[in-house]
Amino acid sequence: MDPTTLINERVTVVAVYQKQGSHEMLCQPVKMRYKNEDISFTELGLRHPTSAGRRMIHVFDMSDGVNDYRLEFDAEGLTWTLVSMLEGHHAQP
Amino acid sequence: MLNLNSEDPQIMFLDLNSAFATTEQQARPSLRGKPMGVTNRISKHCCVIAASYEAKALGIKVGMRLDEARQLAPDFVILETDPPKYHFVYQQLTRIMKDYSPKVRMKSIDEGVIDFHGTLGTVHKRPLEDIAIEIKQRMRQEVGSWMRLNIGIAPNQFLAKTAASLHKPDGLDRIDHRNLREVYSQLKLTDLNGIASHFEARLNSAGIFTPLQFLDASSDTLRRFVFHSVIGDDWHRRLRGYETDDVETKLGIVGRQWVLANPSADDSYILPCFQYLCETTGKKLRYRGVDARGIIVWARFQTGDGWQQRRMFKTTFYTDSQIYARALYLLNKRPKHMKLQTMGITCYQLTPSARSQISLLEHVNKEEELTTAVDEINERYGTFKIYHANALAGTKTVKQKIPFGGTQYFELLLKQA
Numbered sequence: 001m002d003p004t005t006l007i008n009e010r011v012t013v014v015a016v017y018q019k020q021g022s023h024e025m026l027c028q029p030v031k032m033r034y035k036n037e038d039i040s041f042t043e044l045g046l047r048h049p050t051s052a053g054r055r056m057i058h059v060f061d062m063s064d065g066v067n068d069y070r071l072e073f074d075a076e077g078l079t080w081t082l083v084s085m086l087e088g089h090h091a092q093p
Numbered sequence: 094m095l096n097l098n099s100e101d102p103q104i105m106f107l108d109l110n111s112a113f114a115t116t117e118q119q120a121r122p123s124l125r126g127k128p129m130g131v132t133n134r135i136s137k138h139c140c141v142i143a144a145s146y147e148a149k150a151l152g153i154k155v156g157m158r159l160d161e162a163r164q165l166a167p168d169f170v171i172l173e174t175d176p177p178k179y180h181f182v183y184q185q186l187t188r189i190m191k192d193y194s195p196k197v198r199m200k201s202i203d204e205g206v207i208d209f210h211g212t213l214g215t216v217h218k219r220p221l222e223d224i225a226i227e228i229k230q231r232m233r234q235e236v237g238s239w240m241r242l243n244i245g246i247a248p249n250q251f252l253a254k255t256a257a258s259l260h261k262p263d264g265l266d267r268i269d270h271r272n273l274r275e276v277y278s279q280l281k282l283t284d285l286n287g288i289a290s291h292f293e294a295r296l297n298s299a300g301i302f303t304p305l306q307f308l309d310a311s312s313d314t315l316r317r318f319v320f321h322s323v324i325g326d327d328w329h330r331r332l333r334g335y336e337t338d339d340v341e342t343k344l345g346i347v348g349r350q351w352v353l354a355n356p357s358a359d360d361s362y363i364l365p366c367f368q369y370l371c372e373t374t375g376k377k378l379r380y381r382g383v384d385a386r387g388i389i390v391w392a393r394f395q396t397g398d399g400w401q402q403r404r405m406f407k408t409t410f411y412t413d414s415q416i417y418a419r420a421l422y423l424l425n426k427r428p429k430h431m432k433l434q435t436m437g438i439t440c441y442q443l444t445p446s447a448r449s450q451i452s453l454l455e456h457v458n459k460e461e462e463l464t465t466a467v468d469e470i471n472e473r474y475g476t477f478k479i480y481h482a483n484a485l486a487g488t489k490t491v492k493q494k495i496p497f498g499g500t501q502y503f504e505l506l507l508k509q510a
Contacts, residue, residue, distance in 0.1 A: 068120070088123040
């Protein structure tokens with residue numbers, strides 16, 4: 001019933017760090033390798049911090065123009081995790 | 094009769110309408126422009142707690158059940174709430190608001206008030222409408238392009254909130270003494286914030302059927318024949334644009350309630366959940382830095398009948414086990430053959446914490462030290478990493494809800510998220 005697909009897998013991510021720009025744009029994933037496929041992100045939906053106990057987690061909601069992905073960067077373990085995805089066809093009228 | 098307040102408006106009310114749904118659409122571009130909503134826990138009979146504008150346009154309302162919503166829009170998408178996401182947007186909105194005045198007050202997680210008294214002409218030398226447009230732009234640039242704000246400008250909070258509700262979404266309206274009567278002439282009594290069907294019936298019984306008649310009613314009429322208290326005087330002033338709502342409310346009660354998915358009279362099902370309610374109440378008390386002396390345990394049965402027991406104790410209490418022991422004593426007085434539909438616990442007679450006071454009784458000190466240690470562990474590793482074994486089933490059954498009314502427990506809720 002929940003259209004979100006839980007994945008919870010560690011993934012390889014290419015991120016860019018910009019010297020200037022808004023707070024939201026300082027660090028941002030641009031590409032991810034998942035199941036041997038490269039997925040390029042076209043839009044940052046929202047970035048927000050959260051925590052697991054005292055561990056800081058940065059949540060990036062990304063889109064490749066079709067599907068939406070929730071990526072989490074663990075600032076202590078320095079790991080990227082693809083937590084879930086929402087396939088675009090779920091949102092088609 | 095009091096004249097209309099002719100002061101230049103200096104109150105701005107900001108409302109992030111459909112806040113949770115709009116935030117989810119911001120985070121997930123594939124949902125933008127689509128009928129969607131959020132709920133606390135997805136199930137067949139769950140309720141929509143926030144709906145997107147597209148869903149509202151199809152007749153889907155907050156509080157509607159998912160199956161009813163799907164009848165109106167078969168492609169309606171529902172997601173579970175994500176408190177840290179909403180808290181981030183709330184923080185960003187608050188940060189932006191505080192750039193314009195030191196007098197900022199958040200009324201709930203999705204709305205707040207900026208009081209510009211003392212800043213216009215000095216810090217700000219431009220119309221409030223310009224500032225409102227800038228705030229809207231900043232929300233789009235600094236949070237996300239899908240974020241929309243309704244903004245109202247007026248001499249008091251009541252009229253500013255009314256102005257913010259005139260043209261949703263993304264509205265910007267001003268109400269002052271020049272257009273007050275015109276705005277009222279287009280509204281119903283229940284469009285006024287604070288007037289629901291009960292007060293509407295009272296006003297009707299006094300011959301008041303429209304906001305304009307409400308405005309023209311004397312203070313004496315409202316006090317003696319409608320509200321039967323000084324609340325009538327407050328309404329007389331509020332409707333005319335004078336501030337009556339800028340008051341700090343004192344913390345009076347702390348508690349928790351729970352609606353049972355399946356009504357039950359079975360203690361083996363109820364008590365773990367009850368213990369969990371007591372533990373979350375204890376966390377709230379300690380989070381607010383208060384102790385309680387009184388406790389109320391209440392229930393509503395499947396039959397629709399209500400029940401409650403209350404008691405004041407000689408000493409204050411704040412630990413989970415102190416609360417549970419006292420509350421259980423009261424709960425056991427309920428008619429046990431009756432199936433519970435809703436149950437709750439409320440602590441009252443709150444006083445600032447006296448936790449630094451060491452007791453003469455060793456077992457009291459031990460219990461308090463244990464509570465402190467458990468709180469510290471939960472603070473470090475996440476709330477409800479350690480809890481009483483009896484509450485185990487309760488932690489899985491009772492779900493935490495998003496607080497719509499206030500923001501005082503938002504930080505605490507996030508630790509549990």
